[in-house]
Each structure stands twice: as structure tokens, then as C-alpha cells.
Amino acid sequence: MTFAAETVNLGRIFKNRGSVVKALEDVSLQIGRGQIFGLLGPNGAGKTTLVKILTTLLMPTSGKAYVYGYDVVNEAAKIRPLINLVSGADTPGYGLITVRENLWFYSMLYGLDRATAKQRIKTVIEQVGLKEVENELLRNLSTGYRQRMNLARGLVNEPAVLFLDEPTIGLDAVSARNIRRLIKEWVKGDSGRTVILTSHYMAEVEEMCAKVAVLNKGRIVAIGSPAELRSLVAEKTVAVIEAWFPSEAEPILDKIGNAYRTRDPATNVYRIRVVVDDWDETAEIVNIITSRGGKVLSLTKALPSFEDVYVKLVGGEEIVTDVET
Template sequence: MADSTHPNPGPPALLCDNVVKLFRRGRGLKKKVVRALDGASLTIPQGELFGLLGPNGAGKTTLVRCIATLLIPDSGTIRLFGHDVFTDSLFCRQRIGLLTSGERTLYWKLSARDNLRFFAALYGLHGRDRDRRIDYLLELLGLREVANERLERYSSGMKQKVSLARALLHDPDILLLDEPTLGLDPQFGRFIRQFIKEELNRKQGKTILLTTHYMDEADELCDRIAFINRGKIVATRTPAEFKREIPHKEILEVRCLGQPDTTGLKHLDGIEQVQADFRDGITTLRLVMPKAEKVLSEVIELLRPQVRLLGIDVKEPTLEDVFIYMTGTSLGADTKEEIQ
């Protein structure tokens, strides 16, 4: 069943109930069934900025594409403001603003203005209303000066801004933002995040479903977050509630040169979870435990003969720690191709 925490009156902006999506790949003996969504349920009240947080291949994009009617689920219900997205498809598509991940969703040989004019017509905007709306959005997103240049000359961040303008053309009630800052440099990423929070959610009051695998982004922006893993919604809470999910726990973060054997750490008394992330020759270990100082000396003793220690820190649990604690999977992991 879908969770039912929506304070606003009227139907929820979005309700997904037990959505299942299977992908069949290959033929004959090589045939595989990938369970992309495995009974995903969530409810988003009107005006909420809701985050869907999960690693690559968790099912985030599949769910967004189902909501946008680009995919038909095998079972389950999706309702937008009380309307079934498949039986009342045109109504729902008129109320959705979709920002898909990836740059190649616009015509690169056309200018930003020509792209927006084309999509405006598809969304039923004409004449002066259309031109005013396009000018307003170009101004709002700081694209006015370059509006008549072809997109092929734009940076990734600028293209993403045009995609965002396209999603906003028809002033939709709900925005589906699929990894909106993926691959952007920090400056554009910051701009897009601020724009989503301040302009779209706070000022314009839009309901937003934002998918991301960036923990900080979800933490910073979202009123509530759903953890999604292997096609299932694992839990839905506010960021603060999630962090309280690991009560009275501390995270001991150890950075070291090389890759240590973590088997011994797992058997130390008091350590509940060990996560190791190896990048560029440096391993970052995150150990979950009730009290870090109790095992600190033993951890050092175990690691020192194996690797060179670079730093040790005691931290509060982050959303990523909670995600790992609940699912056993890192947000940086790739969980694609889960075979049924």
C-alpha cells in the first residue's frame, strides 16, 4: 500500500501504488527478466518537494518514466491529482513538467528560443502568450543573451537550463526532475539546486519529485525522501527523521593509503557495519558503532600493519549511512540488471 502522509486537502499530487515494471531482455535460453520496479509505492501531497534517493539502477528513472506515461508498468496504479495517468493520459501530461536526465533531449541544431517555441506549441501555447512565457523563462534562467544561439555551442549546464525552461513552459503543477544536476559542474549544480528549492518550490509552490543519487542534494532540498533500492521503496521520511534512524550511533571514518582487509574489523566488538570505498588509491572506511572511542585503538591496531593511515574522524550519520544501514547498498553502487 502507498503511505498516506499528506497534510494538504484534495487528492495527492502523485500517488503510486504497488507499481511493478519488468524488462524482458534477450531471447530463448538467454532470456532474462529484470525487475526494475518491484511494488513501488509512494504518495506526494501537493506543494511538497519529494526526493527519490537511490543508487544507479535502483528504479528511479523507471518510476519517473512510468509517471510521465513513457513506460507502461506491468501492474500497479499511478494517479496524478486523482487522475489515472494511463486512462487520462493527456490531462496528466498537461500537468507534468518533465526534466529527463542526459543532455540529448533537445535539438542541438536549433537555438534555445526555437527549441522552446517548438515545445510550447506541443503544450498548447501560441502567439504572444507563448513569446512572453519564453522570454520570462529565458530571463529567469539567465539565458536571454544566448537565446538565439544554437544549443550545440552551449555548455552542459546551459543545456540543462534550457531543459528546465522547457519543463516549465506550460506552468505545470508537478515537476518530475530526473537527476537534474547529473554531470554538471559545481557552479551550475548549485544554481539548479537553488532554483528548484527557492523559485520552483518555495515561490511558485510547485510539487516536485526529484530523483538523485547525490545524498547532499536530497538532504539539502527535499521535504521528504524515499529510499529506493532494487525497485522497492524501502522507507519514506524527512531527512531529519532518517538521520534519527540510526539512534545513538557514531560513524568512525578512517582514510588510508591502499586497500586494507576489512574482515577483522567486522568482528570487532561493537562494530555494526563496515563500508569501504576505494578511489584513486585511497580507501575511506566508514564504521557504524554506538561509541567510536571504545574501539578506536583496536581499529588502528588492525589497520596500521596493512596500510598507511591518513586520517581518522568521528562523524554524525549522514543520509548515505542511513541508506547503507537500511539497505546494505551504497548510493554509489550500480544495482542494474537485477535478475528475477
């Protein structure tokens, strides 16, 4: 059986005024059908570039990519009826027509006949919870409803592969949870459906995905089920340190590897999660903090979480704020 999506040594570089950026490098992936597959990584990891290539919006500069066995470069026309894309950062659609009319419009782009379109629109409106606003002009909708409408649009052609690029970005906790529930239900309902989801919310990926690829700087750094990935740090210990720094000493934080940190801007207190092989390593970290006038407010031991897998793989380069769950 062909894969829902497959890439072979895929690469993409962008050139801009003499500088070359490697957005993807040597990415090889096989995504089976009937699952939610996660692409996890910090900003600039290459997740969206990969999605753009697979959805025929962007061509690779090296390697190959296939969707349902079709080449994204030469057989884009065969891929398009099989896919759809929902990008959380966008709110597509036309403000002066209703939700229902917008969905009808997109169904026509997929060539649905009148009866099928009518039935499909009715179904997605109910699935996504748009019934109460189906006759509202799109411009009058709240962000949450617009995101739902965007998801409904992505489902209207019943794609074999649905690409979700940060689908819950900017949403409140309740709306995000609803969207996640909807996606899970949609995949469960028909075992052949595949969702390829990008996110930098670890909890989201862990909750939803059967398999996850972690990307960093355009490369895949790990791939497996959330449980498999979690086993990467199962033997490790996690130290959670709360520390205050004078602002001039903040660069010292970069010396602490494998760390994931958040900062309370009001108090300048950092909460640092560090994956260590041995608890004794924490003494070295405390030394680093205090050497420049920093103060350790607390030091506690914690069980490794999926977040720590991410930190270990990505290196804690990006400060990620708490995830809504």
C-alpha cells in the first residue's frame, strides 16, 4: 500500500539577496494512512515548508516528495483532489457572504455536484459546530468561529489527507480543545483518513498524534510514537529550577544545555527545566547561576515529560511559553 505521504532526501533552500537559508535538509519520512501524524519543532524548524511542499504550494530544491504515491512536482494535479489544507494563521473566505455560502463556494472548487455539496456542507456544519452561525456573514464571526469555519472548509471535499498547519494557534483553551476533539473524531470515523499536523505545542502533539517527527533546523531529529519519544528521556532526571537573575547576567543562561525555560517578565524569575543524566549535575548548574549574582529560589526533581523530550532533541533554544491544554 502506498503511503499517505512520503519524502525521500527532501531539501528546500531559499535564496535571498545573496544569503542562502536551508529550510529543509535531507528529510526522509513515510507517513502511513489512517493516522494523525505530527510534525513538531520550534519556529523556523521547517514544518510549514514541508507542509507547503506536500500540498503542492512549493517545490523542493532537492529530493522527492509524494502524496498517495504521486510526485508533488510532476503530478500536482492528481494530488489536489486528495488533499486539503487548514492553516491556523489564516482566516480565508469572503466577509460579505455567509458561512454556508463560503463552504458552498469551496465545494464548487472541488467540483462537487449540487446534492453532494448540500449534504457535505450540512454534515461539516454539524460536525464543526457552526449550526448557530451558518447564515451569518463571515465578517461578523469571532476568531474561534472563523477557525472552525476554516476547518469545515478543509473537510468539505473529504480529503484523504488533511494538512493542519498550527490549527489552534491564537485560540483560547476551550476553542483549541474543541478543534482537537473534532480532528480526532474525524480521523476515527474513517480509518483511511490521514491528518498531518504541525505544531509547536507539545501537549497538543502528544495528545493527538499516533506518530511524531521532530524537526529542528530543517532536519528530522527524531521520529516515533509519543511513547517511543518519551522513552528517550525515561532514564533521565529532570531538575526544575526557579531562579532570579540580574538582567546583565541573563546571557549566562545559554551555558545551561538541554534546558527549557520560561520567564515571568514582572519579576524576572526564570523557571528552568533541565534534563540531566545524574542529579549531581545540578550542582554545576547552580554554580553557573550563582556565579554571576543569580539566586536559586527553588530546586525540585520532576518526572520526565514530553516537553523534556523536545528540550533534549531541540536543545532548548527557544523559550516556549506554557501550553494551553
